[in-house]
Amino acid sequence: MINAKFKAGKYYIGDLAKILDYANLSILELGFGVLDEFKYLNFELECDEITDNSGFVYSIDSSNFGIISAKIIDEELLSSRILTLKNGFVANKFSGYPLARIVDFKDEFEVAICDNKITFGNIILNL
Numbered sequence: 001m002i003n004a005k006f007k008a009g010k011y012y013i014g015d016l017a018k019i020l021d022y023a024n025l026s027i028l029e030l031g032f033g034v035l036d037e038f039k040y041l042n043f044e045l046e047c048d049e050i051t052d053n054s055g056f057v058y059s060i061d062s063s064n065f066g067i068i069s070a071k072i073i074d075e076e077l078l079s080s081r082i083l084t085l086k087n088g089f090v091a092n093k094f095s096g097y098p099l100a101r102i103v104d105f106k107d108e109f110e111v112a113i114c115d116n117k118i119t120f121g122n123i124i125l126n127l
Helices: 020-025 073-079
Strands: 002-006 008-013 031-035 037-045 049-051 055-058 064-071 084-085 089-092 099-106 109-113 117-120 123-126
Touching: 002 031, 002 037, 008 055, 037 049, 037 055, 064 073
Parallel strands: none
Antiparallel strands: 002 109, 008 064, 008 099, 031 037, 037 064, 049 055, 055 099, 084 089, 089 099, 109 117, 117 123
8 A cells, every 4th residue: 555644625636637737747747746835646547437435426538637735726727628616626617517526624634545446535436
């Protein structure tokens, strides 16, 4: 198992290509890392969508899936991609369909990669 502790706060969980510009996306490494001052986990997922233990379905357009502080989100960049922040989700601007989540972790939490699952605190993705 590979794991790391993350500080309490709001985090984006989803396809990182939806919220990061090309310059930032191109310097992400696989695994845990730091982009500017923001800790992240980036891993490859070769599927169109994945469902977590709460039933939320994440839309995946690139192979860069992970978690990073929601503070990094640029709403102008989202708008240029026809996306918006809506009720704790990154959603399609026109349909309102949620594509990724913004989760407010009240306490420090662990992000862990095991053989067939990834956990973000209490959120579990079975691979």
